[in-house]
Each structure stands twice: as structure tokens, then as C-alpha cells.
Amino acid sequence: MLLTLAWGALFFPGLFALCTWALRRSQPGWSRTDRVMISTRLVSSVHAALATGSGIVIVRSCDDVITGRHWLAREYVWFLIPYMIYDSYAMYLCEWCRTRDQNRAPSLTLRNFLSRNRLMITHHAVILFVLVPVAQRLRGDLGDFFVGCIFTAELSTPFVSLGRVLIQLKQQHTLLYKVNGILTLATFFSCRILLFPFMYWSYGRQQGLSLLQVPFSIPFYCNVANAFLIAPQIYWFCLLCRKAVRLFDTPQAKKDG
Numbered sequence: 001m002l003l004t005l006a007w008g009a010l011f012f013p014g015l016f017a018l019c020t021w022a023l024r025r026s027q028p029g030w031s032r033t034d035r036v037m038i039s040t041r042l043v044s045s046v047h048a049a050l051a052t053g054s055g056i057v058i059v060r061s062c063d064d065v066i067t068g069r070h071w072l073a074r075e076y077v078w079f080l081i082p083y084m085i086y087d088s089y090a091m092y093l094c095e096w097c098r099t100r101d102q103n104r105a106p107s108l109t110l111r112n113f114l115s116r117n118r119l120m121i122t123h124h125a126v127i128l129f130v131l132v133p134v135a136q137r138l139r140g141d142l143g144d145f146f147v148g149c150i151f152t153a154e155l156s157t158p159f160v161s162l163g164r165v166l167i168q169l170k171q172q173h174t175l176l177y178k179v180n181g182i183l184t185l186a187t188f189f190s191c192r193i194l195l196f197p198f199m200y201w202s203y204g205r206q207q208g209l210s211l212l213q214v215p216f217s218i219p220f221y222c223n224v225a226n227a228f229l230i231a232p233q234i235y236w237f238c239l240l241c242r243k244a245v246r247l248f249d250t251p252q253a254k255k256d257g
Contacts, residue, residue, distance in 0.1 A: 001078050004075055004078040004079050005078050005079075005081060005082060007079065008078070008079040008080070008081065008082035008083060009082040011082075012043055012047070012082060012083050012086040012087075013086055015042075015043050015046060016039050016040065016043050016086070016090065019038075019039035019042045019043065020035050020036060020039045023035040023038060023039060032097060033094075033097040033098055034168060034169070036093055036094055036097045037094050037097070037098075037164070037165075037168050038165050038168060038169075040087075040090045040091075040093075040094055041161035041162070041164055041165050042161070043086075043087075043090070044087065044157055044158075044161050045157060045158040045161045045162075047083050047087075047154070047157075048154035048155065048156075048157035048158050048161075049154075049158065050076075050079075051076065051080070051151045051152075051154040052151065052152050052154050052155045054072045054076045054148070054151050055147075055148040055149065055150070055151025055152035055153075055154075056148070056152060057070065057072060057148070058070045058072050058073050058144055058145065058147065058148025058151065059145060059148040059149060059152065062144055062145035062148065064145075064206065065143075065145040065146070065202050065203055065206050066142055066143065066145070066203075066206075067141075067142060068144055068145050069141065069144050070144050070148070072148075073135075073144035073147040073148060074135070074136060076151065077132055077135045077136055077147075078136075080127070080132070081128065081132060084124045084127055084128050085128075087124065088121065088124050091113070091117055091120065091121075092110070092113050095109060095112065095113040095116065095117075096109055096113075099112065119232060119235070123232060126228075134225075135147055145202070146199055149195055149198070149199050149202075150195075150229075152191055152195070153191050153192045153195055153233075154191075155187050155190075155191040156184060156187035156188040156191055156192060159180055159183045159184040159187055159188075160184055160188070162180050163177065163180050163181060163184055166180065172247070177247075178247065178248070181243075181244050181247060182244075184240060185237075185240055185241065185244060188233075188236070188237055188240060189237060192230075192233040192236075192237065193230070193233055193234065193237060196226055196229070196230050197211065199226075200214040200215065201214075203218070204217075
């Protein structure tokens, strides 16, 4: 546990520092804000790849969705803790870089950061103070399969990150941006929305239940927990859909005008 925490505490900030250094050397014309924001997205994508890979390994290794075990289901959670702490700081650093030319007081920058990112900050806090204790202690030796499923939700993150990078570089007009938008929607819907019916279906298949019977056959708190987990995903997916509609409507609107 302590070794994994230490590796995570060194790995993510170290990777961020390496990315910013490499971008400073390779792209001297980029601003500090560009380097910081793009480095943040690169680190997020690396974490997403590691989490998704771990999740796939766990899911494929668990023959029983309740009692199946894999050591990564616990070990990667310890690796996740320093990432969440790093990512919270990285988000604040991006906000500071974005507004530093406005000569704002540090307290105003912090308030603006908390206001603009309140849902994401809440998301990180829930992971650290609720989901980590549940995953590491409260669930006992059960449910590694479902922990692995939750890890695979990160599959959409590299596409979200690439979209943010292209926006930062003012490349919203490119074909790559549009193709990436489609992939973002597809992976987000598959791995963050359909993931929950898939977990219910997997449990039902093992227990000989239909998908509709599963919610009435598991503890009520499991349904409540899943509702809390999927709610922000649905909200974010709606935001992505709204952006996609604006993106693909703009050329048509110009053509009609």
C-alpha cells in the first residue's frame, strides 16, 4: 500500500513536470498556459489508459462477478489516491495560468476556481472520501469485478482530453476535432452510461435473473450508490451532446445564412 502510494505521488507530478519540460523545449512558441494545460491533459490520458487497462484485466480475470478476485482491484485504488490529489492541484494551476494576466488576488482566483469546477471537485472528493473507503474496506473481499468495471469508465478521458487540447490550440475547425467529438460521445456513452446496465446484466446472467429483475434482487443501497454514480455522468454526457449539436450545426447555419 505505502509503496504504491509513494509511486503514485512521484509518478503523476513527475510526468507532468516532464511533459511541461518537453513542450518548452519542442514548442518554444507556446505560452506557459498552453504548456500547462496540455501537460495536464497528457497526464490525465496516461492515467486513463492505466485505469482502463487495469479494469479490463480485472473484469476478464473474474469468473464470478461477486467473489472473483484480482490484486489490481485494490492495488490500483492506492495508485488512484495521489492522482486525484495531483489532478485537483493541476486544475487549480490551469485556472491560475488562465487568469494570471488579470492581476487577480489569490483568494479571488481560488473562489473562481471552486465556482467553475464545483462538480469536478465534488467528484474528486467523493472518490477520495467515499469510494476509496468502500473499495478498500467496506466491501470486504467481494466485488472486484465491479471495481474493474468502474475503472474502464476512464476510456473516454483521452478523447475528452484531446478535444480540450485542440480547443486550446484553436483547432476546432479541423476534421480531427469533429472525429474526436464523435469518438468522445461514443466512448463516454458506452463506458460511463451503458456501463451500469452492463454491470446489472452481468450480475443477472450469473444469478439467472433478467435485467429488470436485478434492481429488486440486490440491496437497496447498491441501487442508490449506482444512481449517485451515474447521475453526474448523465449530466456531463448531456453537456457533451449540447456541444456536439452546436459544433455540427454551425456549418449548416453559415451555409443557410
